[in-house]
Amino acid sequence: RTVLTEQMAGDVAIVAYFGAESAVLLHLVASVDPSIPVIFLDTGKHFPETLAYRDQLAARLGLTNLRIVTPDAETIAKKDETGLRWSYDPDGCCEIRKVIPLEKAMAGFDASLTGRKAFQASTRNALPRFEVDAAGKLKINPLADWTKADLDAYFTEHDLPPHPLVAEGYLSIGCAPCTNKVKPGEDARSGRWAGWDKTECGIHTPVADGDPDQPMF
Helix, strand or coil, rough: CCCHHHHCCCEEEECCCCCCCHHHHHHHCCCCCCCCEEEECCCCCHHHHHHHHHHHHHHHHHHCCEEEECCHHHHHHHHHHCCCHHHCHHHHHHHHHHHHHHHHHHCCEEEECCCHHHHHHHHHCCCCCCCECCCCCCEEEECCCCHHHHHHHHHHHHHCCCCCCCHHCCCCCEEHEEEECCCCCCCCCCEEECCCCCCCCCCCCCCHHCCCCCCCC
């Protein structure tokens, strides 16, 4: 972390969802510096298993700077009073429950570390190691070229606990209403927003959708 902070990225935080594969990146970083800020977006729609796994993993890895970020209560009351916006406007739901809260949480940081991998979906197959997001902040994807076999081997080598829903067929785990089980042969993220023309929540969109005038490393 010292190298990243002083020579390259500035103040860095991990954006972690404590999903199917989150333990790998968290273990890697915690083995170097368990005090690195870890931002968890508590959307109010997570599976109970995810919240329990978050607490279990944070304790297991000795994470000392877990920051639980929640949506603005007044905004939710105005724009999602019934709590059902996910069912008719998933983009709008992600905006108020994920995108805006994360923007505020990242205001004091220069860069973020994510656990995204290229193999997770066809829309991520060209995932770069470094990119710049819409706010002009550096985003680092250290596991970009890791395979599923690499992840499985790491889990085994370090005896990391799996997310309890993985065994039930959930290979990419987000908010409960918008996450389904994955069928054999499908992309790991195919269970996310099934039935919608949507593959990302909006917090991992490169600046200007790949504007050639912006650096992508």
